Amino acid sequence: MVTLPLVLVLGLLALGLVKWGKQKVSGVLVGIVFGLALATTAVGPPILHAVTAASKTVVSAISSAVP
Template identity: 65%
Template sequence: MITLPLVALLALVAFGLVMWGDEKISGILVGVVLGLALATTPLGPPILHAVKVASETAIAAISAVVQ
């Protein structure tokens, strides 16, 4: 299992790549590895659930406005 310090380190590397404009293939690879590492930690499922609930709420709100 991936540990949270490794995820934090990957997040800092991804942040640095985005901030200093070096977002080429290295930024993409760090982002993918960060996502996979985060998904294997205990924080992954609650984050996924929060994103799912937020997207469903946004879709419901937009649907209500359109109808």
């Protein structure tokens, strides 16, 4: 399951890339369509699981480093 904060972060990143001229709107739309297509295949869930595990590891590392 993709959480709302992850979607917001990725949306803000895409908006920033368009605003700063690093990416065109068409490229962002292609990325969205590709992501939706990938999510409907058998490859999508393992990728999502890996991203979720990595993000939990990063959050855990940051949380343990802060007193």
